[in-house]
Amino acid sequence: MKGFSVDTFEKQQAIDITVQVESCIAAEGIEDGICLIQVPHTTCGIIVNEHFDASVSKDILDCLDRIAPPDATYSHKEGNAHAHIKSTLVGSTQMLVIEDGQLMLGTWQRILFFEFDGPRQRRVWVKALEHRR
Amino acid sequence: MKGFSVDTFEKQQAIDITVQVESCIAAEGIEDGICLIQVPHTTCGIIVNEHFDASVSKDILDCLDRIAPPDATYSHKEGNAHAHIKSTLVGSTQMLVIEDGQLMLGTWQRILFFEFDGPRQRRVWVKALEHRR
Amino acid sequence: MKGFSVDTFEKQQAIDITVQVESCIAAEGIEDGICLIQVPHTTCGIIVNEHFDASVSKDILDCLDRIAPPDATYSHKEGNAHAHIKSTLVGSTQMLVIEDGQLMLGTWQRILFFEFDGPRQRRVWVKALEHRR
Numbered sequence: 001m002k003g004f005s006v007d008t009f010e011k012q013q014a015i016d017i018t019v020q021v022e023s024c025i026a027a028e029g030i031e032d033g034i035c036l037i038q039v040p041h042t043t044c045g046i047i048v049n050e051h052f053d054a055s056v057s058k059d060i061l062d063c064l065d066r067i068a069p070p071d072a073t074y075s076h077k078e079g080n081a082h083a084h085i086k087s088t089l090v091g092s093t094q095m096l097v098i099e100d101g102q103l104m105l106g107t108w109q110r111i112l113f114f115e116f117d118g119p120r121q122r123r124v125w126v127k128a129l130e131h132r133r
Numbered sequence: 134m135k136g137f138s139v140d141t142f143e144k145q146q147a148i149d150i151t152v153q154v155e156s157c158i159a160a161e162g163i164e165d166g167i168c169l170i171q172v173p174h175t176t177c178g179i180i181v182n183e184h185f186d187a188s189v190s191k192d193i194l195d196c197l198d199r200i201a202p203p204d205a206t207y208s209h210k211e212g213n214a215h216a217h218i219k220s221t222l223v224g225s226t227q228m229l230v231i232e233d234g235q236l237m238l239g240t241w242q243r244i245l246f247f248e249f250d251g252p253r254q255r256r257v258w259v260k261a262l263e264h265r266r
Numbered sequence: 267m268k269g270f271s272v273d274t275f276e277k278q279q280a281i282d283i284t285v286q287v288e289s290c291i292a293a294e295g296i297e298d299g300i301c302l303i304q305v306p307h308t309t310c311g312i313i314v315n316e317h318f319d320a321s322v323s324k325d326i327l328d329c330l331d332r333i334a335p336p337d338a339t340y341s342h343k344e345g346n347a348h349a350h351i352k353s354t355l356v357g358s359t360q361m362l363v364i365e366d367g368q369l370m371l372g373t374w375q376r377i378l379f380f381e382f383d384g385p386r387q388r389r390v391w392v393k394a395l396e397h398r399r
Contacts, residue, residue: 034260182308
């Protein structure tokens, strides 16, 4: 397994981690298979979507804030219940295809780390599995 | 990797792609393992749920419209911000078990392509990985 | 593929299934790879989040009830349309890393079965894939 750290600087933000994930896959030396990206945290998430226009991530964060407002009343009393809910909705893992040693993404797809309870230092795990020929 | 195209005819709709995914797995010749279904797009998604009664998909689309109304005001100015949000919430990949050369699904489970910004021609990628015996 | 049953006792509830999933991985004898957890049902889900404080799951269920109220009007007339929507939003599968024969989870991460249309007896499938060295 490979991995890397992500430093977040805001309470909530989206960070493009595509290049770091690609480096992990190159280091694993997988030519053909699949790649699992997992965060070992419960108040952040991983998504695959557009980041050429960063306003897409802003709209996603704004919508998640409407679904689970940070200042609403929750049973969990640590002040980050909204972040647990958002992590559940977007998910803490992504799986992607690897071919010819390359992570396969659509033209507009990027891998994004979503922080919902920052700022913090986070870890991202990358596990690549080779297809058996 | 195998794949196929999906032509969507409406702005938003659900299309059962189970048969096409099964054909890809048969063509890959995987007897035992897992299957990754990935769309290389940022305004559609893949889900696994009931489709015997198509009204289930209608309820899902209606609920997503309440979460992210197409005509609300967003930062992303291309008119499809709602579709990026929906894609993020339902996800652009699914992983399923393969056994005895068969895609393993529950009685009521079907693989559904969800279009949120159609009509368009879309691609679906299918990558199957063999279990190492 | 390994698997186990989960008996749910309430209409909606979260049940920690981490120990059962770990037993399946041990039984598969996978040292290094990935693990797919899949429910063959359309009105429940699998998530990875905190369960040390059970109020986190309560907040997640409450938020999902606001998104898709059980008593709202839906097209699907079986009374469980809200459960299909929740299953779609949280997902019916999870993928996790396996290393040194251990399921890799963060400090606060647990694997949770979410029932949205209980009480019922449910099945959980666990498929582990070995990394090719």
